[in-house]
Amino acid sequence: MVDVAAAAGVSLSTASLAFSGNKPVSAETRDRVLAAAGALGYAGPNPLARNLRRGRSGVVGVAVGRLSTAFRDPAALPMLDAVSEVLDAAGLGVLLMPDGDEHAGLPLDAVIYDICGCETWGPYDDLVARGVPLVVVEGPAWPGATYVDVAHRRGAADVARHLHDLGHRRVATLTLDPSHPQREREAGLRDVHPDAEVIGPCASDLEAAQRAVGAWWDGGGAATAVVCQSDVQAAGVVLEARRRGMAVPHDLSVAGFDGVATPWLDLELTTVVQPLAEKGRAAARAVLSRIAGEVVDDVLLPVRMRVGGSTGPVPPQV
Amino acid sequence: MVDVAAAAGVSLSTASLAFSGNKPVSAETRDRVLAAAGALGYAGPNPLARNLRRGRSGVVGVAVGRLSTAFRDPAALPMLDAVSEVLDAAGLGVLLMPDGDEHAGLPLDAVIYDICGCETWGPYDDLVARGVPLVVVEGPAWPGATYVDVAHRRGAADVARHLHDLGHRRVATLTLDPSHPQREREAGLRDVHPDAEVIGPCASDLEAAQRAVGAWWDGGGAATAVVCQSDVQAAGVVLEARRRGMAVPHDLSVAGFDGVATPWLDLELTTVVQPLAEKGRAAARAVLSRIAGEVVDDVLLPVRMRVGGSTGPVPPQV
DNA sequence: CGATAGCATCGAAACGATTCGATCGAAACG
DNA sequence: CGTTTCGATCGAATCGTTTCGATGCTATCG
Structure with a gap:
């Protein structure tokens, strides 16, 4: 970016502002910077550097157990879909965390844990140590996590x-x-x-x-x-x-x-x-709030019994 | 990390080496550093900074169209599972890239494109501009991409x-x-x-x-x-x-x-x-090679007809 | 007309690591 | 005993941004 700034005849800070728009820049200056960027084949600010500066990676991990089994369950998909929808809208990416791999070294802004079953979970200690917000969906009680549960x-x-x-x-x-x-x-x-x-x-x-x-x-x-x-x-x-x-x-x-x-x-x-989709949305919203540093209440979602054709009066003689 | 280094009475560089192990450090020194880290509640090197320095994010994007439809297809799951398995083993995370969202601003080391259908795809230009390796599975011919296809x-x-x-x-x-x-x-x-x-x-x-x-x-x-x-x-x-x-x-x-x-x-x-799983493995291996800077050949996987009970001789009279 | 805002721009300090080259003893060598 | 080698350690540069505070400069106000 320093080359682009030089080529456009502005300072590095101004070039940065021209890209991010975080502070007003005169239209003429912005155009000059963008033109210089185009001429030099500069594709915009390097995400890695931006992330370091911001202290955010823009990536949220979703722990789903083994992929092949997690997604075979028809109840899992709408939930993940909703998570992805809400997070994507907020500009965050969804990273799959299959079980077993410790995923250390990846910069995650938050983690959603949705493995029903696993009582012990490798990454937990590391997340706590790093202060990564953890949202647990229908999972065991862990200190420091936000809970989304269903009745x-x-x-x-x-x-x-x-x-x-x-x-x-x-x-x-x-x-x-x-x-x-x-x-x-x-x-x-x-x-x-x-x-x-x-x-x-x-x-x-x-x-x-x-x-x-x-x-x-x-x-x-x-x-x-x-x-x-x-x-x-x-x-x-x-x-x-x-x-x-x-x-x-x-x-x-x-x-x-x-x-x-x-x-x-x-x-x-x-x-x-x-409410499968709502479960996902609630989890994603909890993640967004916790990333924003807010205190988040646990969520308990209601359920509704639907009487279908598979139940009936007890047979007269058994 | 500078605090840890100070507490351990070593220089910043030595502390870094103690964590990464990239160069030999005396056992006694390493122990002192780790002890200091424990005492100070330091959870290890910040991944964001490491990534900036290394120029890698450790995250590979996988474009799968809309989640809910992509995973409903039973052929998609074994493929994604294999991708995840190979990449995880290499320490890389898998980030879902649902269609429609441009996912600009996320630092991806490579992208696997596996949407059967989409002929135009938003992120393509940005990936090319940034020089992000692209592996296309059963997709249209795009310049610069590596192809994994099936016969x-x-x-x-x-x-x-x-x-x-x-x-x-x-x-x-x-x-x-x-x-x-x-x-x-x-x-x-x-x-x-x-x-x-x-x-x-x-x-x-x-x-x-x-x-x-x-x-x-x-x-x-x-x-x-x-x-x-x-x-x-x-x-x-x-x-x-x-x-x-x-x-x-x-x-x-x-x-x-x-x-x-x-x-x-x-x-x-x-x-x-x-060969669904092999398709995923081939794509993941191609990603690893391209991240390593190697030149990668396209892959064409064989198929095998299986004669089952759903086909038979044409009926005598139609 | 002088003081006050407000806007665009700039310089410099972070962000938190990795790594190259240099330094410094101690061990190995002839 | 002088010289080379090697391993451990250190200082400093670097990765590529964002952002805080400062600086001019031009309108605005009383």
Whole structure:
């Protein structure tokens, strides 16, 4: 930039102002600087230097576990999409932080942690030491982090009560790996059905759910309703039930969680619809506020139970 | 770091060496420096400053179009996963560059462009001006970029010949939006079936494919085989055909592309298996080489036709 | 007409590291 | 014992900006 300034016959500071516009510069001067830049093939201020000066990198890390599994979950995509949308609008980039890699040495302005499951996480100490704002979505409680959470327990309890109202007393639940949402939802279920039987844990995956619930039935498991931790799991349970000659919801009620589209099914699931995009937006907004140095309140997003065609009255004889 | 150096009673340069290890430092000195850092709560060299000095940001951009659509495609994920794996191993971060946002001002060491479709792309000029290496995966020809491509035409021609050998003469093809792979594959099909009828374009999406091919049949379209541009599309065509009482492959042969899992189907598709992960690895390796300043050859990856249960001999009477 | 603003511009000091070349002992060598 | 070598350490330059405070200079005001 010093060459450009020299060529334009102005000082370095003026050239900088001509590019950044942080202070007024006469139109004529600006044109001269821009012309000089064009002539010298100068593409504008070097981002690395700008970042050092500003003390910001313009990059926000998003911890998502292993990519291939994180994005296979249909609930993850709308969330990440919303995060990206809000951050991009603020001029910030989104950097993927797969698990396992420590990502030390990358300058991050903030980090969003959205791995459901991981209780210990390598980068945490480093982030704290560096004072990097951390926003945790549905994760374990860590000191210093801002939390965005969803009313898992409430949603799960709503479903549990719905089933109870339909007469169900033998309820089983297909669980995920231990994680914050999983625990909350199980607690919500037990608020109504204290002795619900646990199947699993199994992954949030069509085939895995089919296998898990199939093995449970094979082992003599019985229930009039199965509460799942995701709509994908629920779809798997419905398919497996039908394969075994059970009609849903006549012989078996099945409930899901998330409220995503289930193209594998001709049935609308009874489920807990969570505001996926809003979750992402809330996380991104929290990041922006914390980068701006503001104190940010934790966010708890509401959920809404949607009664679909996968739950019905308990069968007369079981 | 100067405080740490002072506290440890060494010079700034020595403290730097103690952290980076770029030159030998006596063990005793290093320990003193690290101890001082611990006492002062210094978390290590500031990445922003390091980056400015090194002239690298350690971040590689990946252009993927709109997130929500890019990752819905099951062929995209293994590729991105492989990219991330190779780059992470090299200590580089992966930054998502959704389309539309210009991402100016972010310091990127290189960019991988993998949007099938976009012919014009905002950031291109800026990247060229800044001399940022660009690796294009299955994209249009741009000066200065390194190319990673797949033998689309060859694969499509293999499928076309397979159908021809089975006796098919009335072949239709369900197309994607105009894009490099799309054009290549259509050319491959026409190498064998010059007058194949075109359906679409439609998105690589189960429902979209069902609607498109359904509308085509409703409009009087007829063929003994439908060649699709993705396995997802092919699955949609199979489902729609069955819904209309056609048996696959007895009444209709359907071919896909990609070689991904199709959990919606009880059938293994005849398709063209492309090396998705290898595509990502090749792109990432190309990035690493170009960052290192090496001259990199374009890569053309082979494909393999897999004959599954979705294609069969042409029906006796049509 | 003198004091006060206000605007454009400039010089210089950060920002926080890495690294080249120099220095200084001590060890190795003949 | 004098000389070369080597390893550890240090000083200073550099990376390329942004921005604070100062300096003229020209309108504006009373």
